[in-house]
Amino acid sequence: MSTELKAGSPPASVPFYNDPKVRSIAYQIALCLVVAGLIYGAASNAIENLQRARIASGFGFWDNIAGFDISQTLISYSNTSTYGRAFWVGLLNTLLVAGLGIIFATILGFIIGIARLSKNWLVNKAATFYVETIRNLPLLLQLLFWYNAVLKALPDLRDSVKIPGGIYLNNRGLFMPAPSAQAGFGFVELTLLVGVIGAIAYRYWARKRQEQTGQQAPVFLVSLGLIVGLPLLVFLLAGMPLKFDFPEAGRFNIAGGLEVVPEFAALLFGLSIYTAAFIAEVVRAGILAVSHGQTEASYSLGMKPGPTLRLIIVPQAMRVIIPPLTSQYLNLTKNSSLAVAIGYPDLVQVFTGTVLNQTGQAVEVVAITMAVYLTISLVTSFLMNVYNSRVKLVER
Amino acid sequence: MKRVLSVVALTAVMFAVQSASAQTLKQVKDRGILNCGANTGLAGFGLPDAQGKWTGLDVDTCRAVAAAVLGDANKVKFVPLSAKDRFTALQSGEVDVLARNTTWTSSRDTQLGLNFTGVNYYDGQGFLVRKALKVNSALELNEASVCVQQGTTTELNLADYFRANNMKVKTVTFASSDEAVKAYDSGRCDAFTTDASGLYAERLRLATPGDHIVLPEIISKEPLGPAVRHGDDQWFDVVKWTLFAMINAEELGITSKNTDEMLKSTSPDVRRLLGSEGAFGEQLGLGKDWALQIVKQVGNYGEVFDRNVGAGSPLKIDRGLNKLWSKGGLQYAPPVR
Numbered sequence: 018m019s020t021e022l023k024a025g026s027p028p029a030s031v032p033f034y035n036d037p038k039v040r041s042i043a044y045q046i047a048l049c050l051v052v053a054g055l056i057y058g059a060a061s062n063a064i065e066n067l068q069r070a071r072i073a074s075g076f077g078f079w080d081n082i083a084g085f086d087i088s089q090t091l092i093s094y095s096n097t098s099t100y101g102r103a104f105w106v107g108l109l110n111t112l113l114v115a116g117l118g119i120i121f122a123t124i125l126g127f128i129i130g131i132a133r134l135s136k137n138w139l140v141n142k143a144a145t146f147y148v149e150t151i152r153n154l155p156l157l158l159q160l161l162f163w164y165n166a167v168l169k170a171l172p173d174l175r176d177s178v179k180i181p182g183g184i185y186l187n188n189r190g191l192f193m194p195a196p197s198a199q200a201g202f203g204f205v206e207l208t209l210l211v212g213v214i215g216a217i218a219y220r221y222w223a224r225k226r227q228e229q230t231g232q233q234a235p236v237f238l239v240s241l242g243l244i245v246g247l248p249l250l251v252f253l254l255a256g257m258p259l260k261f262d263f264p265e266a267g268r269f270n271i272a273g274g275l276e277v278v279p280e281f282a283a284l285l286f287g288l289s290i291y292t293a294a295f296i297a298e299v300v301r302a303g304i305l306a307v308s309h310g311q312t313e314a315s316y317s318l319g320m321k322p323g324p325t326l327r328l329i330i331v332p333q334a335m336r337v338i339i340p341p342l343t344s345q346y347l348n349l350t351k352n353s354s355l356a357v358a359i360g361y362p363d364l365v366q367v368f369t370g371t372v373l374n375q376t377g378q379a380v381e382v383v384a385i386t387m388a389v390y391l392t393i394s395l396v397t398s399f400l401m402n403v404y405n406s407r408v409k410l411v412e413r
Numbered sequence: 414m415k416r417v418l419s420v421v422a423l424t425a426v427m428f429a430v431q432s433a434s435a436q437t438l439k440q441v442k443d444r445g446i447l448n449c450g451a452n453t454g455l456a457g458f459g460l461p462d463a464q465g466k467w468t469g470l471d472v473d474t475c476r477a478v479a480a481a482v483l484g485d486a487n488k489v490k491f492v493p494l495s496a497k498d499r500f501t502a503l504q505s506g507e508v509d510v511l512a513r514n515t516t517w518t519s520s521r522d523t524q525l526g527l528n529f530t531g532v533n534y535y536d537g538q539g540f541l542v543r544k545a546l547k548v549n550s551a552l553e554l555n556e557a558s559v560c561v562q563q564g565t566t567t568e569l570n571l572a573d574y575f576r577a578n579n580m581k582v583k584t585v586t587f588a589s590s591d592e593a594v595k596a597y598d599s600g601r602c603d604a605f606t607t608d609a610s611g612l613y614a615e616r617l618r619l620a621t622p623g624d625h626i627v628l629p630e631i632i633s634k635e636p637l638g639p640a641v642r643h644g645d646d647q648w649f650d651v652v653k654w655t656l657f658a659m660i661n662a663e664e665l666g667i668t669s670k671n672t673d674e675m676l677k678s679t680s681p682d683v684r685r686l687l688g689s690e691g692a693f694g695e696q697l698g699l700g701k702d703w704a705l706q707i708v709k710q711v712g713n714y715g716e717v718f719d720r721n722v723g724a725g726s727p728l729k730i731d732r733g734l735n736k737l738w739s740k741g742g743l744q745y746a747p748p749v750r
Contacts, residue, residue, distance in 0.1 A: 071643045072504060072526035084569045086584035096572035168599045188600050189558060269546075269557040269603045270583060279601065280585070360587045360596065366563070370588065374497050374564030377525040 063380060078376040079104075085371055087362045089278050100372050107367030108389060114284055114363065115350040115393070121289035122349060123342075126296025133301050144297065151294035157355055159291055164283040164359040171279070174270070183263040185271050188279065194261035195275040201258035209248040216240035280361035284353065292349045296342060303338035304330065335408045343401035347394050354390075364389060437509050437641070437648035438482065438698050446488045449475035450508035453493040453589065456614035457722040457730070458514045458534075467491050470721045471512035474533055474639055477711045478510055478655045481703040486710035495589050497564040500525050503642060510652055512639040514608065516566045521640075530653040532638045533714075534722075535734035535743050537631035538570050539609040541616060544626050546603060551630040555580040560593040560602035562586075567607050570633040594618065604628075608635045613728050651697055658704040660746035661686055662713035664737055669712040672705060686749045693749050704749070714744060 033039050067074045079101040086096050091109040094102055132144035151159070168188050172178060177187040185192040216239070223234035252258075264274030307330050315325040356363040357370060364386060373382040441447050451472055452459035459469040472491065480486040494502050494513055503511040504526055514536075515521075517529040540551050540559075548554065551574070561568050563586045575582040585602055587593040594615050597605035607615070609631060616622045639656070641649050662668075665683050667675045675683055684690035687708075688701040697703065711717060715737075719725045723732060736742025 067526075069644065070504065070526040071523070073524040084572055085586075086572045086582060088583060088585050096576060165599075168596070168601055173600050267556050269554070272556060278585075357588050358592075360585055360592065362586065366586070366588070370497060370563050371568065371586065374500070375520075375569065377500060377521070379501055 067380070073376070073378055074380065075378075076381055078372075078378055078381075081376075083372070083375070085375070087367060088360075089276075089281060089362055100376065103372055104364075104368050104385070107362060107364040110362055110367070111350075111353055111356075111364040112393070114281065114288065114356070114361070115353045117285055118288040118292065118349050118353065119346050121285070122292035122296055122345070125289060125293035126345075127300050129293060129297035130300025130304070133297060134304060148294045148297050151291055152298075156287065156291050156352055157358055160283060160287040160355055160359055163287045164280065167279045167283045167286075177266070177271070183261070183274070185264055185266070187271075189270060190279050191277040191282070192264035192271045193275045193277075194263045195273070197260050197262055199258040199260055201255040204255055205248050205252045205258070208251040209244070212243040212245075212247045216243045219243070278361075280356070280359050283359055284356050284361045284363075288349055288352060291352070292345055295345050295348075299338055299341045299345065300334075302341075303334035306337045307333045332408060333410075336405070336410055339401060339405040339408060343398050343405075346397055346401065350393055350397065351390060437645050438651055441482055441509055445483065446490050447475060447479040447482065447510065448508045449478075449489050449491050450494045450499055450502050450511040450513050451475070451491040452513045453495055453591070455514060455590065455611060456617060457610060457726060457728045458614070459491070459493075459512070461491075461493075468721065470534060470717060471514060471637075471639070473711050473717045473721065474512045474656065475510055477659055477707045477717075478652055480706040480710045481655050481658070481699055482651060484700065484702075484706055486706075495564075496562055497588060500527065503527065503640060506642070509648070510639050510641055514611070514637045515640055516608075517636045517638050517640075518566060526643045527640045528643050528649050529638050529640045530649060531656045532636040532743075533656055534610065534637040536608040536610050536635035536637050538567055538606060538633040538635055539612050539631055540628040541597070541605045541612045541625055542603060542628060544624055548628065551628045551632065552578060552580075554582070554604060556583070557603040558583040558585060558601065559604045559606055560585050560587065560597040561606050562590045562593045563588050565607070566633070566635065571606055574632045590615070608637070610722060610728070610730055613730055617727060647698055651699065654697055654749075655707060656714075657746035658686065658707050658749070659711070659714040659717065660737070660744050661749060662704065662708045663715040663744075664739065664746070667708050667713060668716055669709055672709045676705070682748070691750070 064074060080099050082096075083098055083100050083103045084096050085103075087094060087103065087106050089110055090106045091113060092102075092106060094106045129144045129147055132140050133148065135141045135144070171186060171188040174187050174189055177185045179185060183194045219234075219239050220236050223236050227233055262273055264271045264276075311329055311333065312325060315329045320329070353363055354365040357366045360366070369382055369386050373379055376382070449472070451467060452469070454460050455469070457469055458471045459467060460472075461467050475489050475491070476486040479489045492502065492508050494508075494511075499511055499513050499515065500521070502508050511527075512533075514534070515529075516536075517532065521527055522529060540554065542548050542554075554575075559571060559582055561571055561584060568584070568586065571582065571584060585593075585596060587596060590607065590611070593607075594605060596602060598619050605612070605615070609627065612627045616625055616627070619625055639652055641652050661682075665675075665680070665686060667683065667687070672687070676687055676689060678684060678687075681690065685693060687705045688694050688703070692701070694701045694703040700706075712720070718732065718735060722728045722730045732742065734743045736744065738745035
């Protein structure tokens, strides 16, 4: 390296400002200064103007009493909580709908994507119809459709559909018995943890043994036993330490139990169904990208269709699928902010809606919200990149 | 090139917020048109009709400002604003006046960089419920679901009222009044809450207005009035005195019909208001006939109230607190002299 530097250093006759290295560094420093200056200028100007117009600024509002209610809260919140608490309520609501949306959209998307490759005419055409309809209609319209469909189709409170097991369904939402852990439930949770660790260890051992001896082990059955069977046994032995809090019909509403509000249901439906159409195309493209020769080669080695798909096709398709799939996950998360149209209390609705309006501190509130979405997106794409680097083609 | 232009424009906006707010009167005169922040649609206060002509109490307040400043009540551009966006629009200079059934509160006056110029409607928050629920009082609403519009004082009063009365409420919040009303109408909520005047207006838009009643409780004070940007005292005075002129005109018996006769009046109060005596219009930076134009083109406060929300309108709201002080109400204007 050092010898190269020596060889590349300019002869004395060339002035330093013609040295490409010096130039490039100078340009970069200049650019950084200009950008920093612009940011500083804009920020200080904004602060000065806000002060001159007597518009409050700063983050002091964070600890003030919010004074409004939120319809769905995952953590305890009341109208005497702070704006900061309201922020966390909104953030968790966003993460909940985005997380569940990603899971549902992925499952549905894979099913539809594979269905589009089916040789069955009806299945194939139905999947094509789904993709072409759903992905060509604006998401906002679909959300409004689902919200109105949910509200209009479900019966009024007084004519609630009663499902055996203490479940009520009406246009105020779905009300289910809420499980609450009693003394001794900790053992069950502990056993579950032990079971999961045991299953991972067993799988590792089974793989090692297969690599050495070629003998296969019943990994699935043993894992099932460890993760489901064992905790269930402990649960029964501990005397079923779980109580259910049943919803009861009051004068206006159904109180108690677990409540799924229609705004949440509509948003989750809308986001999952919309994104699934895009994921289906991603999946289809990924599978088609694996040449048919791979399947034939696998068959000629005597592998069955099941293992061929699982061990040959899907791992190769994944490396094509993962990058665009990441984009779809990011889209879904960001699209969840359309919740504002149907009254689901997500981060945008609660924080850049009510909090912004009650405090009037638009600059701070919007900046925080943008930082949050950026963080969520960067974390999602980081995780997907980690997974991508694990499944990508290793060139030897 | 377009991109370069937009970057330049954006930077200009960022660096030039202040210069926009200092000389509103001159800007409006130069522009020849008044930008007025109005409701996206609330009968009685601000609502475009089928021909696109805006009507309402707030809308007429803006027209009165235009009549005083520009001499023509029709030189107003109405900008429909949601509850959420209204303050930003005023702060950033998109509108010159915000007349959008906005409640005057201390924090809005101090934290948002606004000044409220007066009260053009004394209101209070109420509840709309279905008759079938057989509820007679808001105090019976424990555990009820209530639909409400986001970014309003209403949202906060609702929480306060239930907390103060040891009751629980399930609040369902919507970005616009429209969505909140629709959700209430489809059975998502037991009650809809907003200012009482708004309840009467929104009830007219329900599928079957007769099936719904407004509960008797008024749970808050909602003085509604126009607001301007903080820091422009001249413009603040113009908007403030426009409203005062309308109230004074009603008190002095000047109406849109009798202005010509009133010009011949010998009453010093009338002569001062209509500009036949003194230079009160010039002191405001307006023409001599500022108040005359307001009353002639828009009407006095009583006429405007009657035509938009009172007996002469479909809402038929009683004047109540909005009667003149001399008739037992709260509407009182300082004298022109």
